[in-house]
Amino acid sequence: MRKAIQNSSLISPLLSVAPMIDWTDRHCRYFHRQLSPNALVYTEMITTGAILHGDLDKLLGFSECEHPIALQLGGSEPADLAKSAKIGEDWGYNEINLNCGCPSERVQKGSFGACLMREPDLVADCIKAMQDAISIPVTVKCRIGIDDSEDYPFLETFVEKISATNCNKFIIHARKAWLKGLSPKENREIPPLRYDIAAQIKKTHPNLTIILNGGINSLDQIDTILNEFDGIMIGREAYQNPWFLAQMDHKLFGTPLPDPFEIVAKMGGYISERQKNAAMPIHSTTRHMLGLFSGLRGAKKWRQTLGGEAHAATSAQSLFDTALQQLQMHYHNT
Secondary structure, three states: OOOOOOOHHHOOOOEEEOOOOOOOOHHHHHHHHHHOOOOEEEOOOEEHHHHHHOOHHHHHOOOHHHOOEEEEEEOOOHHHHHHHHHHHHHOOOOEEEEEEOOOOHHHHHOOOHHHHHHOHHHHHHHHHHHHHHOOOOEEEEEEEEEOOOOHHHHHHHHHHHHHOOOOOEEEEEEEEEOOOOOOHHHHOOOOOOOHHHHHHHHHHOOOOEEEEEOOOOOHHHHHHHHOOOOEEEEOHHHHHOHHHHHHHHHHHHOOOOOOHHHHHHHHHHHHHHHHHHOOOOOHHHHHHHOOOOOOOOOHHHHHHHHHHHOOOOOOHHHHHHHHHHHHHHHHHOO
């Protein structure tokens, strides 16, 4: 357990990587940090029940280089959320975020996630309980609406009641969530994007920090988005095309683009170091790196080697050497 090493108020709102279940674990976040020195990274959603009764090192452990880092919580009981937020602060997280956007049936059965948007008073109680327990920021990630809600009026009511607690940062996934009839994957693709609804929240509440999430996959979108919002959260594009994350950091902060081959070398060292202390399967980290060379000739060979041989590999470095050799051979022969 450790105390936060950074002033949370200094976190830039410009760029963040979305919390993604089964994806943004500590190995993924370490990899993303090599690509982007400045993005705020988020954990997967972790339920209060898991934190209050589970293995905290496995659930909450992270590398110091991952700062700035936010813990996303799933839950709807103010007391449990307050206890979990305090644990998160004690572990060194820079921000606590409440999930009010996940539409999965499992989450709905726990009465949290996107269905919480129907209960803004309860969400406000949850936020207040966490604020009273910790000194780091408490933020909310939500959708623009759920089911047949009236889009802007529905979202406006939700934001007004939550912001009355002095919660001043909202990450808005600019799609409605359908709680019945669509899978979580379909909920990320089928409901239309409505940036205009999220933008109206910022116009109505200029004092709030409003981060846009959903469908952002091109550098050409950035300037237009930042004319209306305080920042951008990217999700699947950062995962499937990690180089986009590096390009975003370069565009927004002026940082030099990293060398992807140096990143591979760092990841090899990271895996080797962690294997000294735990029986960590190599593929638990390499699975996040499949898209590193997307767009380059030879990228398919890189993916095939990493994806096909990681489970049986005994050395990350030899695996990377083989994958890079395949990539470079294909690159020079085409």
